[in-house]
Amino acid sequence: MPTVRLPALFRERCGGATAVTVEGSTLGEVLLALDRRCPGIFELLVEGGSIRPELAVAIDGETGSYLLDEPVPPGAEIAILPAIAGG
């Protein structure tokens, strides 16, 4: 099952856990499953059906702008981080 690593200030929604393992085969399914364990976190991360533009998601180390239907491999590690830009 995929594991979601949580930013420090979002952990209080998940009882202080740094990472939560949940079911799901797409990013959206994983985040909805996460929301059932950590109520309110889906709304925190998703706006209008997309990951909020201020945020980036890394799936198995690959940071990008993913749709919620992005396939997530079994055992994948997902991280939520601030979006950044280069110069």
Place this chain on the structure above:
Amino acid sequence: MTTIERPRYQVIGTRPIRPDGVEKVTGRALYGADVRLPGTIYGRVLRSPHAHARILRIDTSAAERMPGVLAVVTHRDLPAVADGIQNLGETAVNVRELAANLLADDKVLYHGHAVAAVAAVSPHLAEEALGAITVEYEVLPPVLDVREAMREDAPLLDESRRTKNIAGQVVGERPSNIAMHHRFEAGDVEAAFAKASVVIEREFRTKMVHQGYIEPQNATAVWNQDGTVTIWTSTQGAFAVRGQVAELLRLPVSKVRVVPMEIGGGFGGKIPVYLEPLAALLSRKAGGRPVKMTMSRTEVFQATGPTSGTWIRVKAGADAEGRLLAVEAELCYEAGAFPGSSVNAGAMCMLAPYDVENFRIDTYDVVVNKPKTAAYRAPGAPAAAFAMESVVDELCRALKMDPLAFRLKNSSREGTRQVSGVPFPRIGHEECVRAAMESDHYRSPIEGPNRGRGVASGFWFNGGMQSTVLVAVNPDGTVNLIEGNTDIGGTRASLAMQLAEALGIPYEDVKPFVADTDSIGHNDVTGGSRTTFATGLAVYEAAMDIRRQMVARAARILNLPEEDLEYVDGGVQSKSDPSKRIGFKEIARQQARTGGPITGKASLVARGVGPAFSTQIVDVEVDPETGKVTILRYTVVQDAGRAIHPSYVEGQMQGGVAQGIGWALHEEYCYDEQGHLLNANFLDYRIPTALDLPPIETVIVEVPNPAHPFGVRGVGEVSIVPPLAAIANAIYDAIGVRFTDLPISPRRIVEALYGGKEG
């Protein structure tokens, strides 16, 4: 050069002349200021004399009545845009704030903030018309320093602003200049500090500095009779300009065409728009006359985006064996007048060279009455590295440990988790440190009074994002490479070389061309050190497309089945009988008779970005009488993955170091107490000249990026990250004074040596 597993290449790794070289050295290359259209009129901007003031009234009627004045615009002429975040390719921006920065709404928020714009038949008349505009202000107290702006009793730039988290949710109850707070945390920081043999804690300050590109911002716009807009401009991203202009003017992107001109530097500062929407609005008001606008150097300093001034606290602990155990840090970055500094990028870079399990980093994005910051080469990273790498230097001294040995012992590597929790792919920090240790520079002693040596490491993520290329095979066997990335640092050459290598044809047979937004699919900006990597991936895929078509055409010409053919060394040959072969040029010559034009294309979101590290060594001599710091010797080691054109890689390495030297020793925005920028020119804002710089030695390390067919990593930014700390560490080594404030100017050195002041 350190080389790992280098394949045999014909083109990659050579140093050919850049395709745009002759036009540039003969002065024939066309920049934005060279655009001259029939009927052109000229735009000028009225800017605020105050750092913080409420606009009570703007009267433009006298200016509008002046003969020869054809248009005047204020914020009221901008379509109302909602408060919301828009993803514009590389960055997410609040379009309402972008509009308020373009032309001030109810308040001016910094000295030089645009208030109105005028277009007239001559630039002089436009300038004169600015004086006929009356603006009534209620002057407010400014706040100019990040720490003062964070105080509860600080003047507020926006009374409705509350502190938000990284997801945009309000987390603060009171109005505040702190726009965003975030935290990166892992492990047990307190327990780790308790085990440390040495703990160092310091506070650092860096000043707002500018990218210092030579060519000022410029734009020429025409509002066409069919309702479309055409813009010629100096930009790092034509599609980013198109997106911003379309959002600001509430137009579909299909109605905005942006033509990127040659660019005289950007370094991140030419991603936001400043003049383009104004020129378009003025053109519409002036009945579709072309409007040309060019900033003066003063305007560039006052009103375009520099990088943040910062306050940073770092506490770090190590055990007696030199193992880095814990780091605690606070990073407070000035965002300028609107939120959006690079503070989180700084936090994610500062520990990247190290494998440290216990850390807590708090970040604060803070608005102040200064221009809205923009990206500047590895945005956010140099200031954070200045703090961290200075503290590491102190740890090494306390432990009596060689500073490069410390970095090697604690180095991050493949699988090390970054502070974001994301594990590193294959990276080359260890290789950079080893190459630095083995360099002639590090092995040579530094001797003499007031001389010292410093080292530092730095990291930058590099970028991927979207790229599109088209490749057209000409009947004479040359190919046109049509791409959409502004060529800032030699990307025409680096992309043409990758195409030539992939097709097995001479570099000189590739004709690269940078297209406008109507002529090519979407391309994200030339920024984030992404173009040679990401657009290079697209070039490689387009080359494979061409090769497949070449095989099909050769099958017809040779009358052989495609399955028996393969593309080898710039031609197609039979697998079973290699003597049956036809070259690229012959297939190209016959394309009209074998199916028509051969064109290849590729569009992609580049995955597999290869992060970059650099380790640097600097020797300095400090004149104790004048405080002048002379750079005696400088070596920059950098992992390029694969250096496509080594000369341009070396140029990027040296250029970043040159800017870092300026940041460390000379450059700063100077304000008076009322918030007036006092040094908005290159005489008083001192960037390094050739007289300030020694030859900068380069060592290219090549740890190939496994996700790129040629191993490319971005090379444009990371070299600016270590110099600030490396120089401060060298100055400490020379005179025993630890400077924690930048710039380390002659005045500060003399004060530290004789005035009883430190830092």
